[in-house]
Amino acid sequence: MIAHTERAHTWQRQAHGALVIIKKNALLHYLRPPVLIFGVLFPVFFFLAFKMGRPIAPEAIVPGMVAMALWFTASAVGPLVTPWERRARTYERLIAAPVSLRAILAGDVLSGALFGGCLSVVPVALGLSLTDASIARPGLLVCGIVLGALSFASLGVFLAAPPASSPSNIMLLSNLVRLPLLFVSGIFVPIARMPGWARWVAPISPLSYAGDLIRCGFGQPAYFPAWLSVLLLVAFTAALFAGACRFHRMWRAKGL
């Protein structure tokens, strides 16, 4: 009984620590120029590049726009926070506090997911107000946004693990991963209409499943069954978070 109470208390303390990290990240990192450039401006320009001069019904591209915005925003915070704090040497203060590395990284994932989730409201609202798009299955839309935000934010935190002298090196690495995945995840062209090789690659990207759920939420046909998308997004989140914990711990053990 005492052990159980102690465990519950430890969990409570670590959950509180993760919340403090979320608050700190929101205050310090949400408005940093790299987050705004890679998280907000990137999807806007990608959208314009895709849409301008092409005979596509505006409502048809709303789900892709939402998924792309979520992809960039949710995964933008993670690659910035740890390298930035390592360089400023504030990272040492965090890991000298009685908060586990897992709680710190959970805080980073949740702050990225919150950033992405909140900002995804903007393209949803614009899509609903400026086009004929409508939400057919709100549950699936919310599921796609929430699980997508968590898995994308976990990817961002995972990519932040390698030690780098400058945050820009990690941002570069994250774009090397994020940009190719964007093109094979059925955002601009539905997966069913992509070439054969791309249809084989699409399942390795969490964006494929989140995009599919969001598309389903807007009443458009999905490529994967909804239950599979939900399951795989949960699996991606768990695997990327576990990998992030492992690699962050490994580099920390090396003193980097």
Added chain:
Amino acid sequence: MSAVIEVQGLTRRFGSLTAVDHVAFSIEEGELFGFLGPNGAGKTTTVRMLTGVLEPSEGTASIQGHEVRGEALLSRAHLGVVPEEANVYLDLSVWRNVMLMADLHGIPRAERVREGARLLDALGLGDRRKHKARTLSKGLRQRLMLCAALVTHPAILFLDEPTSGLDVQSARLIRGIVSELNRDGLTVFLTTHNMAEAEEMCSRLAIINHGRIAAIDTPDGLRSVVRTSQYVELRFDGEGPPAEELAALPAVSRAVAEEATLRLYTDAPGRAAAQAVRLADDRGLAIAHLCTRTPSLEDIFLHLTAGRAEEAQP
């Protein structure tokens, strides 16, 4: 008194370099323990292992009975850390910096607000609480770091070169507050290479060199380690006897002339001084200046670290 920090065989390797090599010591509750060493001796690496920032390659360390590896969270719950560089969050206000650390340590809101305000006032930052930390000078940032460490109610305070490069006022304020907290029972682990600071503040000292502990004792105890560094300083009114003649006195082990001043190295300063006075009387010489000197902490430090440096040379 009980040991609040126990270190056994603590070792840290970075590739082929052994930065800390089987270090062992224990610190009692309420001690102000100084950790001295030249640059690159392993001071900061030791602190980083004790505070959970780095994992030891070998050995054990416990803080208040909690292993730094196996019970990392429990061991860190008792610590306040002021690192060498004042790594405050530059884009947060002074107040938010303090509240953030208190919140991370789970200090209840009412308590952290009260304590934060009290500490900021005590450290001369009360009127700057809304300022961004970026606008503070190095000395004020270091005070802010101390404030953020103390607001967590630590049982042990780690200070890594806390006054290095600070203005006199900030350095004195930090030393004063730390000494006062120590008098009130706070255990302090101070790393420094400022000998005067260590001598003034510490009840016990460890000297680390090339990753190994060269000596641990009270400042007086360390002085006795280098008894032959005690000397009698002597100056004659006019020309005195040659240094070789003074070196031949029974209580004198060595005599060194520095212009008109002679240093008679001895492990019995009183006897050496008496013999030198007798010699002067016998020769009809007048002594203009005579005093005995014990080795300063700097002498001890140089003695211990130079010895190890010579050993380390191929």
